[in-house]
Amino acid sequence: MTKFDPDDLKKLFDVPPETRLAIFRAEALTSMTACRGYADLIKMNLEGKSLPNLPEGQGPTKWIDQLILILDRLEQLFDALHAPYPDPDVFTMLDEIQAIARTGLNFTSGQYDRERYERLLQLSVHHYSKFIKPLDDTMKLRFAEEAGYITPKVGADAAIFNEKGEILLMERADGSGWCLPCGWVEANERPIDAAIREVREETGLEVEVTQFVGVFTRKASAKNGPHTMVAVVHLCKIVGGELQLSHEGSDLRYWPLDEVEHWHPNHDKYAHAAHKMWQSETLLPAISD
Template sequence: MNLMRLLDELRILSQNGLEYADNPYDKERYERILTLTSQYYGKALSLPPAEVRNRFAAEFGHITPKVGAEAAIFNSAGDILLMQRVDDGTWCLPCGWVDPNESPADTAVRETKEETGLNIEVAKLIDVYYHAPSDEFGPHGRIDVLYHCSVVGGTLELSDEGEALEYWNIDDVPDWHKQHKTYAGDAEHMRSKNA
């Protein structure tokens, strides 16, 4: 049994129940489920339950999975641009969470500028991926949107989020971040198919 998946579903059901319930007894039940969920999330993540509850409270309306966006950028030799992450040393595509009032494509453009200094434009949607809550992906369900992008300006410049920026042959990358090897492979397949 995946505890994170169970807790995420209970959290979503209880928060959505509190949003839509008009009966005080139902609200009390959903509140109790949310309190228990916060306690068990706290134990699983080594966080105080009150802090977990405050994080939950920051989400308004109907609770949905988190949405992120990734940019696949190739050079003329067919190598893909990757950033080595400060937090774990793995290599990833330019990526990040979608901000309010921002499309996933806009996120890919913004995150690439922030992380690499490059100005890009989205050329094509490659795929959309869903990841259930897990120890690898974290306590919430997530959706990642992958775009093939082209550089239109800027200068390659490392941000404080990374240790290095480099164009890699996909087969030579020593340590991939989560599912980014799959993303890069899908992007390479689409690029070679359309070449």
């Protein structure tokens, strides 16, 4: 797969718009499939896994070069046609590629391979910028600051119900919807402690965790943001404090589950799963150590 010749790009504008978009869609989907294939091979190599028998001239360096070439081609198509990506999972692909680039930069010492991983990171950030507003340099700095083997972000959530089975939710100040008290697990912190801390910070309440609800994955997407995250959800009971809104929210109150119109991404799943646990007579202890 090669870059488009400028004349080839010009030819795209000699066809009707619907044909032009159909060509773009086919090219983009093919390119993204190839990206995922090369990304899987590069990731296997970084993890030290055994690789399939390779034809002569194939290997990690070649795969990185091909991945860079494909992303360049996608960028050309996108910029020329000003068309949206046809695959809703493009964020998942970009999340995998930027994670590979950052992991490679951490474990690779060779100058040329480092330059290739830098280029991969640069391209993934640039593609992100097609969807979200932060400047390229700002986002690249955020990614580069995270060293080591790149894993999803981990969050802790707390489900709190009143006697009527209504759940305590906060309307986020950023306008992204109603959510359970939640936040990132900090360094050297257990998820169960993070859930208790977040409840205190966001609602003014003191709680105890009574039950483990589940572990939920929210993959990267245009709606969810550029990172895959894993949420550890806990069922909690109030043991003290007074309900008080923090600066992170614009409202704080109990809701019947079926009356919430605008959920923060995935939090409807957390809430319904927690409600089933709240109704259950069989409790699953929340063990966090």
